[in-house]
Amino acid sequence: MTECIQAQFHFSFHRNRPIVGQFDGGRITSDAGLLPLREFDQRHELTRRWAATLSDARLPERQQHSLHALFTQRLYQIVAGYEDANDAALLRHDPIFQLLAEAAPGQLLGSQPTLSRWENAFTGRDWVRLNRSLLESFAALCAARIQQAGEIVLDVDSTADPTYGQQEFSFYNGCYERSVYHPLLIFERATGYLLAAHLRRGEVGSSRGVVAVLRRVVRFLRRRFPEVPIRVVGDTGFAIPRLYLFCEQQQLEYTFGFATSRSLKPRGERLLQKTERRWLRRHTPQRLYSSFRHRGKRWRQYSRRICLKAECTSKDRCVHYVITNRQGPPEQVFAFYHGRGECENRIEELKNGFAADRLSCHRFLANAFRLLLHAAAYNLVVLFRHRLPECLQRTQIETLRRQLFQLGALVTLSARRVFVHLASGWPFQSLFQQALRALSSA
Secondary structure, eight states, X not given: OHHHHHOEEEEOOOSSSOEEEESOOOSEESOGGGHHHHHHHHHHTHHHHHHHXXXXXXXXXXXXXXXXXXXXXXXXXXXXXXXXXXXHHHHTTOHHHHHHTTOOTTOOOOOHHHHHHHHHTOOHHHHHHHHHHHHHHHHHHSHHHHHHHTSEXXXXXXXXXXXXXXXXXXXXXXXXXXXXXXXXXXXXTTTOOEEEEEOOOTTSOTTTTHHHHHHHHHHHHHHHOTTSOXXXXXXXXXXXXXXHHHHHHTXXXXXXXXXXXXXXXXXXXXXXXXXXXXXXXXXXXXXEEEEEEEOOGGGTTOOEEEEEEEEEOSSOEEEEEEEEOOOSOHHHHHHHHHTTHHHHHHHHIIIIISOTTOOOOSSHHHHHHHHHHHHHHHHHHHHHHHTSOGGGTTOOHHHHIIIIXXXXXXXXXOSSOEEEEEOTTOTTHHHHXXXXXXXXHO
């Protein structure tokens, strides 16, 4: 490692003199743009509250890094795009990450073995308390947006996190045709906040455990927002009678994608034929909607509403079904249901932008903690984006890194202050200043 760092690099493209490069610049960083995010975090004590929920079994005389410092270091590495614990081998020397973790001058941050031991010390009680703390932060910082929206929409979905080697509870899933973990995710639509991230075994179906997780989330939201209606949306993987019954008992409005069946197919075919006849007359894309009451074999004591949408274009002819207790025309039901497409974008950002699928620990509980760490990093950025100028409020994490977080700087220390000398030629200086002004007025 030392030989690699001290090696010189020679470049010959300059006309007048040779160029020599070497990793010996000292206290220089490429991530000084994380300072506004840390200021926002400190103002609302987010990472401090989240870290305070974790237990610490270490002996006090052997502790070199506090839980808050380890949690902050790991969280901001994920935000900056350094999702592997191995990245700490060099980032522990980075002056900005030392400032973010409130380390003493000259104190190195946690190494990769330290972070790995910490992740593997995570317990089931820690999982419960950290989940609860994430919900508390949502209630504290998103209340205004919820009151403005007038509703809470819970987008329920699942995803696949690929696994490798002999990881606990990693199993082959036929839907994804590989060995995976199968996390359950619940987003709030208006804010984009991730309310629950529940790691599950690889072979389970999409709906496994959803009622238990929803019950915990709904109970919390009802206490904090008693007057706000709660609506639940999910794809066909969550269309199960137990979930319908739970929503009806809790007076939740639900809309789920619904797979066709032998009894439903004739209705769909008739609507599709009508749509095709219109398309033949007009030669423009056609959509027709309908709805009816239906009694399924597994819930004959209830009749529930099924909405249909038939589409016909030059390229495709199809029928879509949803099951719902929502009132109003089927066109409005489908418009509301299709809003869950935004949930897919958030899952993509969580997995690709925040690398939430990098669950490489052997122990299942350690991987559950890693998933929550990535969820906390995602939620921190979501809450931060709400306070940014309007041009940045819908930007993905990759854009935020390029235009805000990845800012080169030289860090120097004096007896009384820390000076961060930001790069003079950085092209996004005005955007950085707008973000600071927005945060100061929020």
